[in-house]
Amino acid sequence: MEKKGDKERLDMDSIRNEPFENVLYEILDGNEEVLYVGVGNIRINLRQHLPDGWFPLEEAAYYRKYGAGEPTLLLERKRSLIDDHTEILGHLPKYNEKEIRKGRSP
Numbered sequence: 001m002e003k004k005g006d007k008e009r010l011d012m013d014s015i016r017n018e019p020f021e022n023v024l025y026e027i028l029d030g031n032e033e034v035l036y037v038g039v040g041n042i043r044i045n046l047r048q049h050l051p052d053g054w055f056p057l058e059e060a061a062y063y064r065k066y067g068a069g070e071p072t073l074l075l076e077r078k079r080s081l082i083d084d085h086t087e088i089l090g091h092l093p094k095y096n097e098k099e100i101r102k103g104r105s106p
Contacts, residue, residue: 005064006064007062007064010027010060010061010063011050014063018046019042020042020043020044021041021068022039022040022041022068023039023040023042023066023067024039024065025038025045025046026081027049028060028062028063028064029059030059030061032062035057035059035060035093036057036096036099037081037082037085039071039078046063049063055095082096
């Protein structure tokens with residue numbers, strides 16, 4: 001897995017500067033704890049995590065993205081990143097856990 005990118009503030013100004021490309025990303029809280037690991041079109045998906053989005057993350061303050069890539073490969077990387085998080089901290093990222101409980105794959 002490539003090195004993590006710098007964190008960016010999760011707001012419309014930052015989102016507007018993102019390209020329409022598929023990436024692996026993390027949503028972080030104000031303490032830089034990982035709340036969610038996601039995959040998809042970065043510009044579209046970040047909007048969904050804002051307070052008025054369809055998957056709002058209340059504590060979200062920042063995001064960090066990894067390189068773009070083939071969707072299937074990005075999903076494999078997502079699973080790996082979630083597994084690493086679970087192994088190190090003993091639990092899934094908060095909103096990935098909720099996603100799994102709702103029957104969606106991680």
